[in-house]
Amino acid sequence: xxxxxxxxxxxxxxxxxxxxxxxxxxxxxxxxxxxxxxxxxxxxxxxxxxxxxxxxxxxxxxxxxxxxxxxxxxxxxxxxxxxxxxxxxxxxxxxxxxxxxxxxxxxxxxx
Amino acid sequence: xxxxxxxxxxxxxxxxxxxxxxxxxxxxxxxxxxxxxxxxxxxxxxxxxxxxxxxxxxxxxxxxxxxxxxxxxxxxxxxxxxxxxxxxxxxxxxxxxxxxxxxxxxxxxxxxxxx
Numbered sequence: 001x002x003x004x005x006x007x008x009x010x011x012x013x014x015x016x017x018x019x020x021x022x023x024x025x026x027x028x029x030x031x032x033x034x035x036x037x038x039x040x041x042x043x044x045x046x047x048x049x050x051x052x053x054x055x056x057x058x059x060x061x062x063x064x065x066x067x068x069x070x071x072x073x074x075x076x077x078x079x080x081x082x083x084x085x086x087x088x089x090x091x092x093x094x095x096x097x098x099x100x101x102x103x104x105x106x107x108x109x110x111x
Numbered sequence: 112x113x114x115x116x117x118x119x120x121x122x123x124x125x126x127x128x129x130x131x132x133x134x135x136x137x138x139x140x141x142x143x144x145x146x147x148x149x150x151x152x153x154x155x156x157x158x159x160x161x162x163x164x165x166x167x168x169x170x171x172x173x174x175x176x177x178x179x180x181x182x183x184x185x186x187x188x189x190x191x192x193x194x195x196x197x198x199x200x201x202x203x204x205x206x207x208x209x210x211x212x213x214x215x216x217x218x219x220x221x222x223x224x225x226x
Contacts, residue, residue, distance in 0.1 A: 036217070043115060043202065043216075043217035043218045044202065044204075045217070046216075049214070097167040098144070098156035098159065098167060099146075099215060100156070101153050101154035102153060103151070103152060104148075104154070
């Protein structure tokens with residue numbers, strides 16, 4: 001079945017460092033891809049999405065490009081802030097009701 | 112900004128007891144979902160609900176689980192006889208539509224601990 005694999009965390013960075021969180025997927029069709037973020041004590045919030053190959057989703061300085069050839073959707077940010085500390089979830093939707101998530105990657109940014 | 116709310120934030124129960132987890136989805140949304148995350152594992156889909164019926168359910172969602180929309184605002188998940196392995200964070204979500212383009216909005220979760 002469809003699945004999502006994320007790099008394990010925690011990822012620990014200093015403020016203003018470059019961030020990459022890897023995400024790869026397995027799907028039989030043409031899924032939509034998502035990054036959700038969970039700040040402490042809050043629900044999962046949609047960070048960005050891409051619905052077809054070569055689409056780039058972006059929001060709040062974060063970007064991810066839908067790469068069909070490598071089945072990847074890596075999350076990047078050029079300069080992280082302490083306020084970006086959270087858990088990041090990669091997910092896909094294959095057109096059925098459900099989202100299929102990865103395990104989540106905890107990001108810790110220190111000043 | 113409208114948001115999905117869940118109560119309680121943390122529930123502790125004894126094995127074999129029934130629990131009801133409550134959610135208030137966003138008011139104009141039509142599709143409702145429950146997911147769970149066992150500590151250190153993936154967020155897993157449990158069930159989706161539309162028009163007062165289960166739309167889709169996973170293998171996890173066995174006869175011990177049920178969902179209900181008892182009124183116009185609440186959406187509940189009941190576990191009839193809890194097991195130790197039901198300990199997890201349970202997330203409720205809602206969406207306007209149920210297509211792969213559509214955003215699901217999540218609540219903050221209920222942490223269920225079964226002793």
